[in-house]
Amino acid sequence: MRLPDMPLHDPFIVADEKTRAYYLYTSNAPSVSGVDGTGTMVYRSHDLRDWTRPVVVFLAAEQRGIWATDGGWAPEVHERGGTYYLFTTLHNQDKPLPVPPPNQWGTPFQIPNYMRGTTTAVSDSLLGPFTVLDPSRPAPPEHLMTLDGTLYVDPSGQPWMVYAHEWLQTIDGTMEAIRLTSDLSRTIGDPILLFKASDAPWISEQIPGGVPNQLPPYITDGPQLYRTPDGTLLMLWSTYEKNLIGPDGTITGGYVQTYAVSTSGDITGPWQQHRPLVRDDSGHGMLFHTFDGQLMMVLHRPFDNARGKLYEMQFLGQELRVLRRRADLDGGG
Template sequence: MADTEPLRLPDMPLHDPFVVADEKTRTYYLYTSNEASVSGVDGTGTMVYRSHDLRDWTRPVVVFRAAEQRGIWATDGGWAPEVHERNGRYYLFTTLHNEDRPLPLPPPNRYGTPFQVPAYMRGTITAVSSSLLGPFTVVDPARPTPPANLMTLDGTLYVDRSGQPWMVYAHEWLQTIDGTMEAIRLAPDLSRTIGDPVFLFKASDAPWLTEEIPAGAPNQLAPYITDGPQLHRAPDGTLLMLWSTYEKNTVGVDGTISGGYVQTYATSESGDVEGPWRQHRPLVREDSGHGMLFHTFDGRLMLVLHRPFENARGKLYEMEFAGQELRVLRRRADLDGGG
């Protein structure tokens, strides 16, 4: 394909997609981990595709490279990038890790198995730019934004009704066995955290998941995974969180997870991030997940996610609310190419 020809979603390698619908330019920015085969740039980082109609996309531009950040604590990963505008600046969150910096493990043999998967330093960093196209510069190169002793990933921004910003993130099953969602307050300029993390819920709180995998199953090290939080306020004021997990999964002695990746969600009964959180049944299965909600320029609510987990491509769904229930209205195969 010529470099000047538009890309379509089936042509676009991407994982953990995040869309910014920029009203000023009427342009959709789709951020994902850097993929050298399409960006032409090597290294861990973030790239962005652009479109005016969600169908035809430009070739990606790299907006962040970990190796260019002086003194940064990690240069692997580059997972789950997302970009948020705040006070005229743009903030990138993306997850890095460093396997040479080990972290504490859960108690051995908790599920009757001698197997222990190593935990190491992993967490979401914050970087800032004056443009949606970067370049983004890491705010604190010495450590991730959540506490560095926790193995975390997929940090997302949430601003509560008082204007207080939070980072909501997944605390890895590799360190907790039953993965959790947690939140921590951020300074107004997002430069640092304030106080201690707040526990929100654990993966096994989803009742449909424990119907399929009994809690504490002795033949499984870690059947409960938390991934990909994103917060969204419904028209009636309900606060919901998209998140992903694996259903019917098993974990091999080498740490390999088998089972279907799913897109699910929860709603906060208090309307605030602290919850309590009520779990809902999955929205999309078919080895799909790590989605986020955004509005099109003509006001439609859209869900973008990736499928399958390996060799992933972006998939689009029109969504609707029925009270506090989020529903798939229709799959947009005309935009994402089917499959």
């Protein structure tokens, strides 16, 4: 298989030195995996061009007593101490959360809130099967509607989960971080606010006045932390520009891949926002290195019926830049 033929949303690649193979994780798509159900599947490749048919590595329905069975979004796999940890976002519409009070912008809609958050599962193999650590609740505080949790380990060795706090609950979506126990099974303390989506100054440039329903929300999606060679701490994240929201809460506009840099080098920031790296309804990217040392970014485009797109990247000081698009690998488009 090649990337144009592979349905994938929120792609995450593990470059495994042991097998010299790239493992590309995404939400289970029964049409290509042949397995029904909410979960995670993985494609494999040795050259980023030709990929195996996907294997299902996690199914929510197989987790006894799990709190949710829908979603399966934004899977990531991280190795820690010889164990592989899967982070994936699940939700349950039958577990409602309180609807937030009217907000400062007076938005003309109220959308029901329900439990949504990142669940952590473990395996001794990149090919699973993965078993949830705590089937009773998501890892972030369960009264928060969150998604897209990712792992960050600070210089002291302290693990954190960084996640997006949904605009559905906050209107101005946020990025937040919470400490994890060393085995990633539980959270410690309260979340820390990192930044709001509206902190990106170029977002407000895209919202003209006098347009009906041309109001927030401001969206936060897809955080991924990366420590650069000079020690700079960078976060990839995605949002929408030129938001237009209807009375039913449907968002139209361009999904974009952007990033922020912690000026202190610490997870707590402050975070300086940079302009988008890629537009064209693209986003939820992550950085990885090829086996020959090239820094790459994978993301999905378009938002609906998404496919994977690959870019060679480089750092110039604290600035992340796109070197070139690898249409030879991802098929163009």
